[in-house]
Amino acid sequence: MVPLSYYVILSAIVFFIGVIGVLIRRNIIILLLSIELMLNAANINFVAFSHYLKTITGQVFVFFVLTVAAAEVVIGLAILIALYRGKATVNVEEVNLMKW
Amino acid sequence: MTFSVTDIGAVLPEILIAVYACAILLIEPFLPKDRREILAYFGLAALGLAFIATWQLLWADLTVLNGMFVLDPFGNFFKLLLYVAAIMTILLSMGYLRRERIDLGEYYAFILLAICGMMIMVSGSDLVTVFLGLELMSITFYILVGFKRFEEKSLEASAKYFILGSFSSGILLFGISLLYGLSGTTNLEAVALHLRGADPGNPAWVLAVILLVAGFGFKIAAVPFHMWAPDVYEGAPTPVTAFLSVGSKAASFAVFLRVFMEALGGIHADWRFLLILLSVITIVMGSVVALVQTNIKRMLAYSGIAHSGYALIGLLVGDRLGIFSLMLYMPIYAVMTLGAFGVVTLLRRGGVEGDAIDDFAGLAKKNRLAALAMLIFMFSLAGIPPTAGFIAKFYIFMAAVNVHLTWLAVLGVIFTAVSAYFYLKVVMVMYMKEPDEEVHLAAPPAVVMVLAVAAVAVLLLGIYPGPFLDYAQNAALKIR
Numbered sequence: 001m002v003p004l005s006y007y008v009i010l011s012a013i014v015f016f017i018g019v020i021g022v023l024i025r026r027n028i029i030i031l032l033l034s035i036e037l038m039l040n041a042a043n044i045n046f047v048a049f050s051h052y053l054k055t056i057t058g059q060v061f062v063f064f065v066l067t068v069a070a071a072e073v074v075i076g077l078a079i080l081i082a083l084y085r086g087k088a089t090v091n092v093e094e095v096n097l098m099k100w
Numbered sequence: 101m102t103f104s105v106t107d108i109g110a111v112l113p114e115i116l117i118a119v120y121a122c123a124i125l126l127i128e129p130f131l132p133k134d135r136r137e138i139l140a141y142f143g144l145a146a147l148g149l150a151f152i153a154t155w156q157l158l159w160a161d162l163t164v165l166n167g168m169f170v171l172d173p174f175g176n177f178f179k180l181l182l183y184v185a186a187i188m189t190i191l192l193s194m195g196y197l198r199r200e201r202i203d204l205g206e207y208y209a210f211i212l213l214a215i216c217g218m219m220i221m222v223s224g225s226d227l228v229t230v231f232l233g234l235e236l237m238s239i240t241f242y243i244l245v246g247f248k249r250f251e252e253k254s255l256e257a258s259a260k261y262f263i264l265g266s267f268s269s270g271i272l273l274f275g276i277s278l279l280y281g282l283s284g285t286t287n288l289e290a291v292a293l294h295l296r297g298a299d300p301g302n303p304a305w306v307l308a309v310i311l312l313v314a315g316f317g318f319k320i321a322a323v324p325f326h327m328w329a330p331d332v333y334e335g336a337p338t339p340v341t342a343f344l345s346v347g348s349k350a351a352s353f354a355v356f357l358r359v360f361m362e363a364l365g366g367i368h369a370d371w372r373f374l375l376i377l378l379s380v381i382t383i384v385m386g387s388v389v390a391l392v393q394t395n396i397k398r399m400l401a402y403s404g405i406a407h408s409g410y411a412l413i414g415l416l417v418g419d420r421l422g423i424f425s426l427m428l429y430m431p432i433y434a435v436m437t438l439g440a441f442g443v444v445t446l447l448r449r450g451g452v453e454g455d456a457i458d459d460f461a462g463l464a465k466k467n468r469l470a471a472l473a474m475l476i477f478m479f480s481l482a483g484i485p486p487t488a489g490f491i492a493k494f495y496i497f498m499a500a501v502n503v504h505l506t507w508l509a510v511l512g513v514i515f516t517a518v519s520a521y522f523y524l525k526v527v528m529v530m531y532m533k534e535p536d537e538e539v540h541l542a543a544p545p546a547v548v549m550v551l552a553v554a555a556v557a558v559l560l561l562g563i564y565p566g567p568f569l570d571y572a573q574n575a576a577l578k579i580r
Contacts, residue, residue, distance in 0.1 A: 008281070028263070035263075035267055038267070039270050042273040045274070045281060048281075049280055055284055057228075057285065061276075072235070072239060075243060076262050076263075079242065079243075079259050079262050083255045086252045092263075095260070098256065098330075
């Protein structure tokens with residue numbers, strides 16, 4: 001049986017790949033993917049803990065997270081398309097009418 | 101697993117709001133373009149009914165839906181505040197949307213869905229419901245911020261809010277997953293029970309708490325998680341900015357308080373230091389950066405950041421007085437900020453955006469009453485008696501002194517004095533500068549009503565706060 005710590009280390013690695021992706025990449029679609037990685041890292045945690053703790057809550061939570069993630073991506077892509085129509089770019093550095 | 105009909109009664113306000121929101125989306129295509137205003141009244145009716153329903157359940161204290169949802173005076177206190185904020189937002193929006201040519205029916209549905217998310221947040225007694233409520237609120241706000249979809253600024257604000265907002269959701273969710281792994285449950289009370297027997301020295305607890313603080317910190321715009329606030333506030337349609345700065349902040353503080361006091365109250369000493377740090381840099385950054393702003397919406401964003409810092413003091417103190425002072429702070433902050441944004445919507449006309457501080461020049465001559473209302477709101481935001489802002493800050497600082505954090509209270513008072521500069525600058529521009537053109541600025545009746553109610557509330561809470569203090573005291577979250 002695979003020890004719990006393997007899963008937790010995997011999820012931590014996936015989470016940090018996601019965080020670093022959001023911080024250094026400049027293409028909004030890549031940012032969206034990185035955010036998905038962060039959410040799925042949490043999902044790995046939930047399922048692993050749920051299995052080892054013998055409680056079902058974690059797996060139920062994963063269903064909710066998947067649904068929320070899907071809704072979030074839909075909104076994100078819609079915003080992205082509206083933005084692309086105006087500016088013809090998906091690079092966050094060119095989205096700079098207002099100072100950060 | 102049990103389910104009873106009485107559970108439905110407890111979530112009736114949320115159901116009402118959600119049903120009305122769906123109904124608005126369904127009715128909208130069948131309405132002629134010039135009759136869309138009916139939907140605003142529809143939204144107002146929904147909020148009115150929900151207000152009555154919550155009023156009926158005001159002192160109920162029960163946990164329903166298998167411990168997922170709690171109906172208590174604390175949640176109801178925040179719900180009443182949210183209804184008032186949403187009603188004022190809809191009243192401010194009606195004229196504004198028509199002028200901006202974005203008077204679509206979906207707008208009102210989204211306002212209702214956002215408030216539905218906030219209500220689920222403040223009543224969530226399980227991390228599942230807290231997360232879902234937070235996401236419902238955030239996702240609707242991503243859309244609302246970009247509602248002026250032909251204007252690049254609005255879309256840019258929406259994109260920035262979306263990326264940073266979902267980034268913070270990811271962080272929060274990872275924190276929740278760690279908390280679940282450590283305690284084996286997502287129920288707030290069960291987490292607290294588990295904490296009593298656990299070893300809080302485990303570094304994973306610290307990591308989970310830090311991630312939770314970062315996630316909620318984004319939503320309340322605490323430094324260093326505040327980068328989104330000024331841009332989003334500037335780009336969003338002004339009524340949305342008002343609702344965002346008031347509603348989402350109040351709901352996020354309520355859920356922050358509930359999660360940290362109810363679930364993590366046992367390790368209060370461990371997270372207190374973190375929040376002290378956060379509060380100090382939030383107050384300092386918010387007040388100092390606001391000094392150099394030339395756009396009123398950005399200035400109010402930084403002012404909102406500073407106010408988050410003050411409100412955090414109530415949370416980190418974490419005793420009865422601290423919770424009470426935070427509960428007092430939120431409604432007072434809500435009325436004065438909504439009022440200030442209400443005045444900003446008035447200045448939008450023709451080709452003038454009206455959100456530069458210079459646009460306020462000579463407002464006293466253009467519209468005497470609007471200038472007077474703005475004067476009251478600015479005094480209140482600066483915390484000058486006899487306005488409500490003074491009462492709010494007074495109790496916050498009292499809570500800090502009460503637990504021997506006198507230095508924090510002193511720092512707060514110093515930066516309140518600093519912040520008086522940029523609030524009073526607006527007043528100076530309104531009264532002492534000549535207007536660039538001699539026009540009378542007409543105010544639509546709905547906006548006049550909002551401004552009048554907000555101004556009277558600010559003065560009344562400042563002069564005679566007694567009954568309100570009693571109510572807040574009785575509704576305060578019980579500490580176990």
